[in-house]
Amino acid sequence: MSVDVCYIASHGFASRMLTQTDLLGQLRRAGRSVAVIAPDAKDAVLSRYCSERGIELVEFDAKGSVFSDDYLIKRRYLLEDIRANPALWEKHLAATRYFKARNPFKRLRPHYYYALHRLIPRIPAIRERFLRKEERYLESRAAEELIGRLRPRRLVATYPVNLNEAILLHYGNRHPDVETWIHLLSWDNITCKGHFAETADQYIAWGPVMRDELREYYRVSEERIHVCGVPHFDQHVDPAVVAEKPRVLEALGLDPARPYFMFAMSSPRFAPHEIDIVEWLAERVSAGEFGDVQLLVRPHPQNVEGNMSDASWLPRLNAFRERPGVGVAFPKLVKSKLRWSMETADMIELAATLSGAAVVLNSGSTVSIDALMHDRPVVITSFDASYKLDYWQSARRLMDYRHLATLASFGGLSVVGDFASLQQALHRYLSDPAWMAQGRAESILRECLARDGGATGRVADVLASA
Numbered sequence: 001m002s003v004d005v006c007y008i009a010s011h012g013f014a015s016r017m018l019t020q021t022d023l024l025g026q027l028r029r030a031g032r033s034v035a036v037i038a039p040d041a042k043d044a045v046l047s048r049y050c051s052e053r054g055i056e057l058v059e060f061d062a063k064g065s066v067f068s069d070d071y072l073i074k075r076r077y078l079l080e081d082i083r084a085n086p087a088l089w090e091k092h093l094a095a096t097r098y099f100k101a102r103n104p105f106k107r108l109r110p111h112y113y114y115a116l117h118r119l120i121p122r123i124p125a126i127r128e129r130f131l132r133k134e135e136r137y138l139e140s141r142a143a144e145e146l147i148g149r150l151r152p153r154r155l156v157a158t159y160p161v162n163l164n165e166a167i168l169l170h171y172g173n174r175h176p177d178v179e180t181w182i183h184l185l186s187w188d189n190i191t192c193k194g195h196f197a198e199t200a201d202q203y204i205a206w207g208p209v210m211r212d213e214l215r216e217y218y219r220v221s222e223e224r225i226h227v228c229g230v231p232h233f234d235q236h237v238d239p240a241v242v243a244e245k246p247r248v249l250e251a252l253g254l255d256p257a258r259p260y261f262m263f264a265m266s267s268p269r270f271a272p273h274e275i276d277i278v279e280w281l282a283e284r285v286s287a288g289e290f291g292d293v294q295l296l297v298r299p300h301p302q303n304v305e306g307n308m309s310d311a312s313w314l315p316r317l318n319a320f321r322e323r324p325g326v327g328v329a330f331p332k333l334v335k336s337k338l339r340w341s342m343e344t345a346d347m348i349e350l351a352a353t354l355s356g357a358a359v360v361l362n363s364g365s366t367v368s369i370d371a372l373m374h375d376r377p378v379v380i381t382s383f384d385a386s387y388k389l390d391y392w393q394s395a396r397r398l399m400d401y402r403h404l405a406t407l408a409s410f411g412g413l414s415v416v417g418d419f420a421s422l423q424q425a426l427h428r429y430l431s432d433p434a435w436m437a438q439g440r441a442e443s444i445l446r447e448c449l450a451r452d453g454g455a456t457g458r459v460a461d462v463l464a465s466a
């Protein structure tokens with residue numbers, strides 16, 4: 001058996017990228033055999049999609065020991081300059097200061113690894129020894145047999161910081177007949193997650209920013225990087241999806257004929273008092289401070305489930321539905337071992353509602369770029385309501401993460417630091433929707449290459465080429 005293209009999808013957002021714009025279907029129509037490796041072959045959305053298109057869906061979920069599960073955390077401390085990377089340093093402080101684990105091993109390990117990290121400049125043998133022995137963490141007889149059975153001509157990872165994907169890439173890189181690829185599911189993976197345990201022969205980049213990061217972080221030559229755009233963003237410019245806006249808004253209890261703000265929320269881990277900002281905005285929208293404007297609140301999956309959720313937010317989110325002119329669009333999650341697996345209708349709902357928003361608000365998530373794909377004004381709420389939090393626990397820190405700082409540098413976002421500046425920005429956008437339009441256009445060119453709906457086709461063409 002030999003497969004032309006085999007994608008590894010360890011995350012629901014990767015599955016969305018592959019299926020909801022029919023990327024894999026395009027490869028099949030180009031005459032290529034396709035397989036997908038995922039941690040849950042029974043995922044309802046992914047299994048149905050693959051079955052309908054003659055795509056082999058294979059389950060692989062490495063059941064590592066306590067040592068292999070710990071490997072990617074240890075790797076950050078021994079190989080990265082974590083003090084110079086705000087996203088990595090925040091993870092250390094979260095583990096040692098704000099969210100201490102109950103398990104004694106997990107509670108002590110960040111202190112121990114950080115002590116080793118500080119010794120490396122004086123004792124470089126610590127790092128050298130780890131690098132010599134690193135391969136043992138990626139050993140898996142099951143992965144070796146799977147790659148040997150599928151013998152993919154092109155093996156494509158989407159989230160190489162995941163242990164499953166690192167293991168599979170490891171064996172792909174060592175198989176003489178396999179060409180390895182990395183096609184990242186998200187824009188923050190290069191700068192926020194630490195260096196990948198395994199790299200690849202070829203890369204697919206969203207846009208010039210990701211291309212430049214690959215060259216800087218991994219010294220990838222330009223001819224090995226294929227800049228294609230973002231497949232799942234193609235739905236943002238699909239007229240059929242945008243036409244769903246009236247139906248979607250009515251189903252959410254909003255009037256399609258009236259303007260609305262859209263607040264796309266983040267995890268409490270990243271914005272601990274974002275719920276308070278949303279409540280503040282809901283009160284003023286209901287009171288008519290912004291005229292005839294409504295409010296649509298879209299919680300993130302991390303608001304409702306997972307280890308970074310906060311159950312106390314759920315009744316507060318449900319309470320928004322009782323306010324006049326306020327609707328709530330909960331994420332359409334699928335029960336699956338594929339984290340954040342989404343129903344197909346979820347991306348359609350997101351694209352349709354973004355298309356008509358007067359302003360899109362968030363604390364610093366990918367929704368910023370989703371909104372820019374629609375040329376919608378974006379406001380980043382870089383504050384903690386009326387609370388005074390330590391910087392490293394505050395939503396303020398997010399704008400210093402490299403991916404967000406880079407996006408903001410193009411001049412397409414309004415970053416606000418208190419309620420007064422938030423009010424001012426919202427009123428200005430209502431009176432002048434073209435404010436910062438040039439920066440929005442520049443942001444898309446740099447981050448996503450184009451707003452032409454052709455990203456899926458470009459990726460398919462690259463992977464289907466001889």
